[in-house]
Amino acid sequence: MLLEISEVTIRFGGVVALDKVSFSVEENKIVGIIGPNGAGKTSLFNVIDGIYKPTEGDVIFKGDNITGCKPHEVCRKGIARTFQIAQPFKSMSVLDNVIVAGLCHEKSVDVSSNEAKEHLDFCGLHDKKNDLAGNLPTIFQRRLELAKALATHPKVILLDEIMAGLNINECDQAVELVRKLKNNGITVMMVEHVMRAVMALSDWVIVLNRGKLLMEGPPQYVANDPKVIEAYLGKGVSNAGA
Amino acid sequence: MFITLRHQITKKEIIALLLVGLFVLSLPGWIDPYIQNVFIMIFIYGALGSAWNLIGGYGGQTSLGHAAFFGIGAYAPAILVVKFGLSPWLGLFVGIICSVILSLAIGAICFRLRGHYFAIATMILLEVTRLLCLRERWLTGGGVGLSIPYKGNSLYWFQFDAKGAYFYASLVILLLVLFVNYKVSVSKIGYLLKAIGQNEDAAEVIGVDSANVKRNILVLSAALTSVCGTFWVQYMYFIDPDMAFSGAFSIEIALVAIIGGMGTVFGPLFGALLLRPMVEITSSLLGDSFAGVHLILYSVILLLVVIFRPSGIFSYLSDWYKKFKLKNV
Amino acid sequence: MRRRVWLTMQILIQTLIDGLLMGGIYGIASVGLSIIFGTIKIVNFAHGEWIMVGMYATYFVWSFTGGIDPFVGLIITIPIMFFFGLIVFFLTIRPILYGKGNDSAFIFSTVGTSLLLQNLALLFCSANYLAIKTPYTGKAFQLLGISVSVPRIYACITAVALSFVLTLFLSKSYLGKAIRAAAQDRDTATLMGIKHEKVFIITMGIGAITAGVAGTALMPFFYVFPTVGVSFSLISFVVAIIGGLGNLKGAFICGLILGVTEALGTHYIASDAGLLVAFALLIVVLIFRPQGLWPQSTMRRGG
Numbered sequence: 001m002l003l004e005i006s007e008v009t010i011r012f013g014g015v016v017a018l019d020k021v022s023f024s025v026e027e028n029k030i031v032g033i034i035g036p037n038g039a040g041k042t043s044l045f046n047v048i049d050g051i052y053k054p055t056e057g058d059v060i061f062k063g064d065n066i067t068g069c070k071p072h073e074v075c076r077k078g079i080a081r082t083f084q085i086a087q088p089f090k091s092m093s094v095l096d097n098v099i100v101a102g103l104c105h106e107k108s109v110d111v112s113s114n115e116a117k118e119h120l121d122f123c124g125l126h127d128k129k130n131d132l133a134g135n136l137p138t139i140f141q142r143r144l145e146l147a148k149a150l151a152t153h154p155k156v157i158l159l160d161e162i163m164a165g166l167n168i169n170e171c172d173q174a175v176e177l178v179r180k181l182k183n184n185g186i187t188v189m190m191v192e193h194v195m196r197a198v199m200a201l202s203d204w205v206i207v208l209n210r211g212k213l214l215m216e217g218p219p220q221y222v223a224n225d226p227k228v229i230e231a232y233l234g235k236g237v238s239n240a241g242a
Numbered sequence: 243m244f245i246t247l248r249h250q251i252t253k254k255e256i257i258a259l260l261l262v263g264l265f266v267l268s269l270p271g272w273i274d275p276y277i278q279n280v281f282i283m284i285f286i287y288g289a290l291g292s293a294w295n296l297i298g299g300y301g302g303q304t305s306l307g308h309a310a311f312f313g314i315g316a317y318a319p320a321i322l323v324v325k326f327g328l329s330p331w332l333g334l335f336v337g338i339i340c341s342v343i344l345s346l347a348i349g350a351i352c353f354r355l356r357g358h359y360f361a362i363a364t365m366i367l368l369e370v371t372r373l374l375c376l377r378e379r380w381l382t383g384g385g386v387g388l389s390i391p392y393k394g395n396s397l398y399w400f401q402f403d404a405k406g407a408y409f410y411a412s413l414v415i416l417l418l419v420l421f422v423n424y425k426v427s428v429s430k431i432g433y434l435l436k437a438i439g440q441n442e443d444a445a446e447v448i449g450v451d452s453a454n455v456k457r458n459i460l461v462l463s464a465a466l467t468s469v470c471g472t473f474w475v476q477y478m479y480f481i482d483p484d485m486a487f488s489g490a491f492s493i494e495i496a497l498v499a500i501i502g503g504m505g506t507v508f509g510p511l512f513g514a515l516l517l518r519p520m521v522e523i524t525s526s527l528l529g530d531s532f533a534g535v536h537l538i539l540y541s542v543i544l545l546l547v548v549i550f551r552p553s554g555i556f557s558y559l560s561d562w563y564k565k566f567k568l569k570n571v
Numbered sequence: 572m573r574r575r576v577w578l579t580m581q582i583l584i585q586t587l588i589d590g591l592l593m594g595g596i597y598g599i600a601s602v603g604l605s606i607i608f609g610t611i612k613i614v615n616f617a618h619g620e621w622i623m624v625g626m627y628a629t630y631f632v633w634s635f636t637g638g639i640d641p642f643v644g645l646i647i648t649i650p651i652m653f654f655f656g657l658i659v660f661f662l663t664i665r666p667i668l669y670g671k672g673n674d675s676a677f678i679f680s681t682v683g684t685s686l687l688l689q690n691l692a693l694l695f696c697s698a699n700y701l702a703i704k705t706p707y708t709g710k711a712f713q714l715l716g717i718s719v720s721v722p723r724i725y726a727c728i729t730a731v732a733l734s735f736v737l738t739l740f741l742s743k744s745y746l747g748k749a750i751r752a753a754a755q756d757r758d759t760a761t762l763m764g765i766k767h768e769k770v771f772i773i774t775m776g777i778g779a780i781t782a783g784v785a786g787t788a789l790m791p792f793f794y795v796f797p798t799v800g801v802s803f804s805l806i807s808f809v810v811a812i813i814g815g816l817g818n819l820k821g822a823f824i825c826g827l828i829l830g831v832t833e834a835l836g837t838h839y840i841a842s843d844a845g846l847l848v849a850f851a852l853l854i855v856v857l858i859f860r861p862q863g864l865w866p867q868s869t870m871r872r873g874g
Contacts (some may be wrong), residue, residue, distance in 0.1 A: 051443075051447075070446070070451075071443075071446040071447045072447075072449050072450055072451045072452070073451075075446075075447060075448060075449035076449050080447075080448070081447055083444075083447075087443070087444035087447075088444075089437050089440040089441055089444065089445075090441075091440060092436060092437070092440065096433065096436075097437075099433060100434060100436075100437040100445065100448065100450070101448040101449065103430050103433060103449075103450075104448060104449025104450065105449070107430055108430070109428070109429060109430055109433060112430075148448050149448070151448070152448055152449050302675070304675050304678050304679070306616075306678075306682065351857050351858055352857065355857065355861050356674075357674055357675060358614040358674070358678060359812070359857065359861065361614070361616070361678050362614065362808045362812065363854075363857065365804075365808070366805060366809070366850050366853060369805055369846075369850070370847065370850050373843050373846065373847060374847075376843070377841075377843065489801060490686070490689075493682055493686055496679075496682075500679055532694065534689075534690040534693045534694065535690070537686055537689075537690040538687060538690045538691060540686065541683045541684070541686040541687035542683075542687065544679060544682075544683040544686070545662075545663055545683045545684070545687070548667065548676050548679045548680050548683065549663075549666040549667060549670060549680070552670075552676060
């Protein structure tokens with residue numbers, strides 16, 4: 001198992017954001033993480049990433065216990081992450097943004113710059129590389145997030161609602177991009193609301209509800225489970241939306 | 243607030259720079275010592291401001307106690323020469339090492355915290371250093387200070403009869419600090435600092451150890467400031483705690499960079515060019531009974547810059563120059 | 572033998588009392604700094620100079636009224652200080668709040684104000700030490716062999732009284748509650764109809780008043796000169812940070828603690844040890860508990 005989440009719990013004052021969540025992620029698989037709003041999905045990412053320190057529990061990556069490591073340490077170990085609301089370095093160019101990410105394992109700005117151009121190509125941002133990151137439209141800012149994450153040479157990428165707000169075409173393009181990631185040997189964990197993408201991409205799906213792990217399994221199995229439907233839509237509804 | 247200097251330098255610019263350079267180098271040959279002194283002050287304040295700029299401009303961390311490093315750089319050679327009869331060149335290195343250690347200590351404490359804690363901690367560190375300096379009379383001469391005895395015109399003791407020597411020495415120091423500024427702005431650390439300044443959390447997530455980066459730039463800044471202090475004591479033959487560890491002096495160093503333009507290579511030098519002559523003018527116009535008038539001017543200009551042109555006065559020049567180049571291409 | 576123990580006890584108690592009395596002043600001085608940070612979220616690096624202005628104001632009120640008692644003179648000094656706070660706000664803070672500055676801009680602005688005030692004082696009032704004379708200057712009363720300085724008692728009483736009034740104001744009055752609300756959550760406060768600017772103005776005014784009162788309390792046994800504010804700035808920072816920036820109770824209590832520490836250090840160790848001990852405490856706090864002993868709010872990450 002590449003990544004193990006073991007009994008992870010976070011309490012903020014009186015709120016329990018995650019409650020003894022445990023699961024494992026196999027290498028080079030795409031794992032979808034779904035659940036209604038407030039289920040704790042982003043908190044889970046924040047724990048893996050080192051932004052939050054869990055009240056209890058451990059995160060084990062490649063056999064190493066990385067619980068409580070700082071975000072930059074987690075990144076260096078090989079876990080990268082994109083944010084739901086993109087966080088580009090606004091006054092820097094798109095290319096410079098990715099160069100900074102590459103510098104975490106590279107001393108020379110020139111080498112990082114060449115590599116950065118490759119990552120930008122991979123994400124379809126080639127002709128925008130000299131634009132100011134703050135001026136990019138949101139969809140491209142998302143792609144920039146991905147390019148930055150790739151530049152850190154990750155083994156695992158955590159994608160946080162990368163499909164949100166995309167139309168059908170854009171969504172399909174994004175799905176292709178994620179498939180390319182898997183083909184390049186990267187393990188992907190994606191928090192997603194867009195079921196289309198989850199169904200299309202995931203090898204395995206984890207369902208969170210109110211901080212607890214509700215169930216996990218292959219996508220078809222999970223999608224049709226009445227408990228999952230109930231969690232999203234409340235009791236008394238029998239159809240799952242798409 | 244950061245201009246990376248990755249623009250192509252043109253032939254015309256090189257020629258212009260060479261001419262200016264030759265002109266400056268020739269100055270000690272024909273201007274009188276009083277004016278040479280003004281230039282030396284401009285060079286040193288420019289160097290100090292540029293050194294401060296590394297942590298205050300590029301690093302985005304306001305230090306209000308940089309005089310601590312300056313004072314250490316000044317006292318080290320003074321103590322070594324006066325008390326132990328050792329060359330100030332050794333003092334130069336001792337000063338740098340001590341300043342670096344101090345800067346590491348401060349960085350370790352403060353860089354996990356928000357910016358204003360760093361500003362306050364530097365002020366307090368400065369005051370603590372000053373108090374310690376006053377107490378340890380056996381080492382530092384206490385409030386009376388230390389006078390360096392005249393040992394004759396020699397490089398070993400770094401003492402010269404000709405003012406021109408100090409002119410060139412301070413110019414070399416200035417160029418060194420400017421070079422470091424340039425290197426930082428185009429290198430890895432410059433990129434990381436800029437990213438940290440934009441969004442520290444986002445930078446952390448892509449692997450930037452921001453506390454470490456800030457510590458490194460502070461060390462660089464402290465070391466260079468220390469060098470300036472060493473030059474100062476050799477030039478003035480005298481140092482005391484009021485000069486070495488002065489809060490007002492720390493603020494002046496920062497002012498030069500802020501008013502000129504933080505986060506740019508030439509901003510602080512421009513600030514020194516603008517501000518230092520004011521001291522000379524006000525003191526010759528108004529005499530000694532109005533000491534501190536130049537500080538009133540400084541603080542008013544600072545407030546105006548902070549409110550109306552935070553990028554500094556040099557940005558007016560550089561913007562104009564960019565437009566000028568575009569028109570004439 | 573007994574006599575020697577009693578003597579040592581007397582000296583100890585004397586030192587403690589001196590420390591507490593001075594600590595009250597440190598407390599009220601730091602409260603102003605803390606409240607401005609708590610509400611406007613800026614550190615006022617000119618705080619010591621505000622105290623200096625209060626001291627000069629007290630001096631001039633005293634000398635122009637032919638020697639009116641400085642505490643009675645507060646009737647004039649307090650409005651002066653309030654307007655002073657407003658002027659500083661409108662000239663140096665407000666333009667940045669609405670402009671393109673970032674956090675550092677406030678640091679530069681208040682540092683600039685600090686430098687300006689110091690040198691204006693130097694220009695107009697010269698570097699001479701100025702002092703006022705009151706009927707009780709230099710007087711002390713004896714209590715069980717312990718000498719308690721009268722001006723310091725008055726100073727401490729004033730400090731406590733003002734803190735009390737301030738606490739009442741903040742907890743009972745609408746404006747006071749508005750200030751506390753804005754301090755906790757600026758955005759929600761705006762949604763509830765509390766105008767930022769009004770809150771900021773009042774806060775600056777209160778900060779200026781506390782600085783002014785601290786200055787007035789000091790004048791009967793101290794003296795004023797242009798750079799007197801520097802050490803008060805440092806002390807206020809230390810106290811406010813250890814107490815917890817934004818927490819008034821913390822600021823006042825830490826003021827007392829600092830006063831006592833300084834007195835003990837000065838008497839038993841060396842004449843400047845008191846300050847050094849205070850700074851050492853600050854370093855310890857910054858390393859282990861940077862949000863202070865009474866943090867204003869809990870934050871996930873440091874600072």
